[in-house]
Amino acid sequence: MILRFLCKYKFNFKVGYLYEVYRFPFCCLKISISTKQIVMKGRIYVSKIIIENTPSLKGYIRVDGAKNAALPILAASLLAHGASILEDTPKLKDVESMCELLQWLGPDIRILENNTVQINSSRIRKYAAPYELASKMRASFLVMGPLLARRGRTRISLPGGCAIGTRPIDLHLKGFAAMGAKITQGHGYVEAKARKLKGAKIYLDFPSVGATENILMAACLAEGQTIIENAAVEPEIVDLANYLVNMGANIKGAGTDTVKVVGVKELKGCTHTIIPDRIEAGTFMVATAITKGMVKIENVVTDHLKPITAKMREIGIDIEEQDTSIIVNAQDRFKPVDIKTLPFPGFPTDMQAQFMALMSIVDGTSIITETIFENRFMHVSELKRMGANIKIEGRTAVIEGVKKITGAQVKATDLRAGAALVLAGLTAEGETEISEAKHIDRGYYEFEKKLISLGAKIKRIEDDED
Numbered sequence: 082m083i084l085r086f087l088c089k090y091k092f093n094f095k096v097g098y099l100y101e102v103y104r105f106p107f108c109c110l111k112i113s114i115s116t117k118q119i120v121m122k123g124r125i126y127v128s129k130i131i132i133e134n135t136p137s138l139k140g141y142i143r144v145d146g147a148k149n150a151a152l153p154i155l156a157a158s159l160l161a162h163g164a165s166i167l168e169d170t171p172k173l174k175d176v177e178s179m180c181e182l183l184q185w186l187g188p189d190i191r192i193l194e195n196n197t198v199q200i201n202s203s204r205i206r207k208y209a210a211p212y213e214l215a216s217k218m219r220a221s222f223l224v225m226g227p228l229l230a231r232r233g234r235t236r237i238s239l240p241g242g243c244a245i246g247t248r249p250i251d252l253h254l255k256g257f258a259a260m261g262a263k264i265t266q267g268h269g270y271v272e273a274k275a276r277k278l279k280g281a282k283i284y285l286d287f288p289s290v291g292a293t294e295n296i297l298m299a300a301c302l303a304e305g306q307t308i309i310e311n312a313a314v315e316p317e318i319v320d321l322a323n324y325l326v327n328m329g330a331n332i333k334g335a336g337t338d339t340v341k342v343v344g345v346k347e348l349k350g351c352t353h354t355i356i357p358d359r360i361e362a363g364t365f366m367v368a369t370a371i372t373k374g375m376v377k378i379e380n381v382v383t384d385h386l387k388p389i390t391a392k393m394r395e396i397g398i399d400i401e402e403q404d405t406s407i408i409v410n411a412q413d414r415f416k417p418v419d420i421k422t423l424p425f426p427g428f429p430t431d432m433q434a435q436f437m438a439l440m441s442i443v444d445g446t447s448i449i450t451e452t453i454f455e456n457r458f459m460h461v462s463e464l465k466r467m468g469a470n471i472k473i474e475g476r477t478a479v480i481e482g483v484k485k486i487t488g489a490q491v492k493a494t495d496l497r498a499g500a501a502l503v504l505a506g507l508t509a510e511g512e513t514e515i516s517e518a519k520h521i522d523r524g525y526y527e528f529e530k531k532l533i534s535l536g537a538k539i540k541r542i543e544d545d546e547d
């Protein structure tokens with residue numbers, strides 16, 4: 082089955098693309114080949130990160146484009162006739178998976194220089210996303226809104242992604258149903274059909290980022306006005322709306338909890354630059370703090386970082402905000418803090434694990450409450466293996482800071498948990514070995530290389546094992 086898919090996939094390839102394919106690691110063909118190797122040789126692919134205790138990080142790094150903006154924006158390209166040029170598209174595994182999925186559906190994708198992707202969706206051949214592609218990440222569900230609007234039909238295998246809870250998609254489906262789509266759910270897939278979507282008033286029970294994006298995209302080509310109430314207000318929603326407006330959509334209120342969309346007949350491709358990744362920036366802020374370093378982080382939108390910056394200042398870390406960069410200086414004594422994850426502009430759940438690593442070595446008791454995902458404490462058992470003193474009570478983690486943690490063999494259970502273990506490894510005494518490190522590549526490009534440039538002692542071991 083997998084081989085059949087890979088062969089089929091290669092037929093879709095344009096010869097002129099091969100040069101780019103060779104040059105850029107996140108191209109689809111290369112992935113297909115390596116997947117094939119795994120299947121054919123019957124070997125297990127091993128990806129480990131080894132870190133040694135690192136002195137204070139120093140220097141500067143540039144943050145890449147935001148994963149969580151790039152994914153919906155790539156999906157939104159399905160709505161347009163003609164080519165879009167997406168600048169600052171990060172070279173991440175999740176972006177690679179989205180490109181694979183889009184290419185399967187029909188658009189022509191070219192990876193150009195300087196993190197630029199060209200995508201032409203004039204022709205969409207398919208409406209269904211197969212399991213092999215859709216199961217790679219939860220965000221694959223974001224093609225559903227655009228396909229429904231453009232093709233009148235879509236079927237997708239239920240999405241995969243990080244193991245951080247059940248992560249239902251009922252709000253997305255309720256939105257589509259309110260716009261007149263007929264929803265059918267089978268074993269492991271969901272299908273939606275509507276000859277023409279109709280604008281509707283949709284109240285989201287929770288300001289879900291994905292549901293807001295999916296409904297927003299579908300509404301752009303629907304008949305009449307759609308109003309999304311209790312919409313998510315994350316910066317990535319605003320970036321998506323800016324892209325859609327640039328393509329010709331009529332959207333008002335993105336970034337507030339009420340978004341109004343008046344459907345238009347057609348959207349056209351355009352050029353758009355993806356916003357900087359606030360979670361990558363936040364992760365490097367914590368890396369600097371945990372090693373008591375001083376680092377300039379470039380290509381940030383300081384407003385997007387406010388919830389992270391505020392918490393760091395409360396801990397006692399000095400943050401200097403400049404136009405498009407920030408300087409983190411962590412020389413002072415740290416204080417314990419309480420953190421509660423919330424939708425934007427609250428503290429981001431995607432930074433919870435990294436802050437947990439930091440609070441593990443801050444003298445006193447810190448409390449972290451996770452309100453967004455019900456199972457997002459999988460990093461706790463791994464941090465405890467390194468000597469952290471953390472107790473879980475329901476959705477709350479009580480962290481008693483210890484003087485030092487020590488290196489151990491640990492496992493990255495998901496993307497941000499993996500990043501948190503790398504941060505812990507920087508400050509731990511001795512050597513930390515993180516298995517399943519491939520999770521980290523879903524959200525950070527050249528993570529180790531950037532850390533090494535700041536003075537970290539870290540390396541990746543990638544190997545096939547019999």
Ligand code: UD1
Nearest residue numbers: 149220248249250251252253289290291292430431453454
């Ligand atoms: C997005 C981000 C992810 C981030 C999350 C919360 C992307 C690609 N991913 O994920 O990194 O951690 O926002 O900021 O942008 N829910 C429902 N029903 C639904 C949809 C969601 O109950 O139909 C629940 C989820 O189970 C979860 C909560 O709502 O508990 C938040 O989910 P949501 O905001 O949709 O997150 P994602 O879009 O999946």
